[in-house]
Amino acid sequence: MLRFYRSTVGKKILMAVSGIIGIAFLILHMLGNLQIFQGPAKLNGYAAILHGPLAEVVLAQRVVLLVAVVVHVVMAWQLTMRARAARPVGYVERRSQAATLASRTMRIGGVLLLVFIPFHILHFTTGDIRPAGTFTPGNVYGNAVASFRIPWVAAFYVAAMIALGLHLYHGAWSSVRTLGIAGPRPHPLHRPAALVLALALWLGFTAVPVAIALGWVR
């Protein structure tokens, strides 16, 4: 167990598992959010179920997610430091041949997500950050509409979702490889399934702030 944790492969496996837990949560979270297009009653009703009969499930899920995020970030940090140490003297000239934008922005995009996630929780879960000045617990629909009418709030969420989409375009593909469960491929760098997943999540999450900012949902 200790040997597993100490190795770069073991650390990366922990990242992959925690990342996949995150993806699973995000799929549910996005489907929940999209109910905003079915009106306030539907969305606020869903929130009431989550906080009523399903409250214990939600609590358990929060604990799992918190552990996953901590593991993910700590492993990301350690692996990044190891990678830095592995090349103390860099190249004068270096040309990338294969690495995608998504793969090269995993670390910086991850940092943006690390800023976004606490903001997002303080904004919509606890209501400690109130860009619109008001926050009504339980009125998820109203809180979202009031916030995303403010251009910078919508813009911040849209930017964070670009980072998320890129992170998942690489992560959804790389995690199954890290876990050793992807079969051999003629073109291993092609990743249609990860593209579909990342696009779906990106569109699903971006749709809400954009629709409100443009006045389609009010």
Next chain:
Amino acid sequence: MKVTLRVWRQRGPGAPGRLERYEADDVSPEMSFLEMLDVVNEKLIAAGDLPIAFDHDCREGICGSCSLMIDGVAHGPMQGTATCQLHMRSFADGAEIVVEPWRARAFPVIRDLVVDRSALDRIIQAGGYVSVDTGGAPDGNAIPIAKAAVERAMDAAQCIGCGACVAACPNGSASLFTAAKISHLGLLPQGQPERYRRALRMVAQMDAESFGGCSWFGECQEACPKEISIDTITRMNADFIRGGTVARADGSR
């Protein structure tokens, strides 16, 4: 043709180094990159200067001795080609070419463009072998092996251990090298008894040599002169994971 070289010169391990300019005036497009360096070196020697040190041996792309980061690409611009098989026709007349050694903490510079790659040998020593009992030689073809497994094992076995994967990897990871060796043996029946122990030990040695981890950038696969696939790394991880559970049960730790 004419080219201008900017070559990393460094007297010895730990000595300061820098890029030096050299003009190579009568280069034939048919020369290999190393032949071009030979010509530059002849002139340096004639002028009483120290020749540029670089590694080479077979010059036919099979030994893994040659290296060089050429214009920021391991083994230069030709895909699937080692530097010794790269020809000057791949460069434009008048081009300026930057030549640097492989860069990794595990590959200290010995002199100029020569680095110490013995870290890769130690990874092999940690498990890149099959143990064979003594006795009569087995009959040829006595062990049936599936065609697909043979093909994939032989693809991985093409690794010549040049270290281009490490040089090209933004993390300085030796995953492709280690995975190629693990896949090559692990796909064949002869490699089964030590399969999971091999993965655990070789990964542990890879880490001990202070290489970085894999982030799936895919740079190694593009740089590899033998075009070894990153699928081997998936396989290495699978064997590593099973090694943590299966190996203990069969006592093969």
